[in-house]
Amino acid sequence: MSFRNITADELLKHIAIISIIMMIGTSTSDLLKNIFNLALPSYVGAMFIAIIFNNLNIRFNIVKINRNLIDIIGITSLNIFLSMALFTSLIVFKAMGKDYDAAVMVSGMCGSGLGATTNAMLNMGEVSERHGYTPNPYLIVTLTGAFLIDIFQMPIIITAINIFK
Known part of the structure; x- marks a missing residue:
């Protein structure tokens, strides 16, 4: 993993994307719980939304994602x-x-x-x-x-x- 070419703006953009996906995913888990009485941990909804976003992003190139930076954020968070x-x-x-x-x-x-x-x-x-x-x-x-x-x-x-x- 390389830290070169990672700017503060890029870091904040990626953290914002991850945060929005987590927020939508948590809301999705809550919605499934309320509508179908299906109890899922909040992170399951976030993972589901992340998979959908990733596939749509690969197909339509919505946002440029730096996979190296995502790995750094994930390892740091873990x-x-x-x-x-x-x-x-x-x-x-x-x-x-x-x-x-x-x-x-x-x-x-x-x-x-x-x-x-x-x-x-x-x-x-x-x-x-x-x-x-x-x-x-x-x-x-x-x-x-x-x-x-x-x-x-x-x-x-x-x-x-x-x-x-």
Whole structure:
């Protein structure tokens, strides 16, 4: 794999394409669930839409896709996911008490690692929907994710701005 000839614009374009395909695919999975009562994981719909898009793109050349860049994005995403999964399952789950509350908190931590407290809440909601609700993780993750991080984040950002200006 080569990093030559990859620009920031090209990277952002490819990430946007992947994100749109994932969004449409997730919606497709939800639609199939609601219409046909067919429960599919969200990624199955995304994979299905990606296959359709890829075949249409090869046939009609809608967008120029850099396969090398897609491979780099995929490998990077997989490595981030695997390191986060290992850290949460081997360290955080044990540190939180190795019980159901710990499992729900780990799902919340994975969500936070993927973006924000909103993702954490969605992850915990999925686990709770399938295996039962428990209040403790919702209290802990929202407090740490929304409240405490915001308290510490602003001084760090302001300090960094002042140091590097």
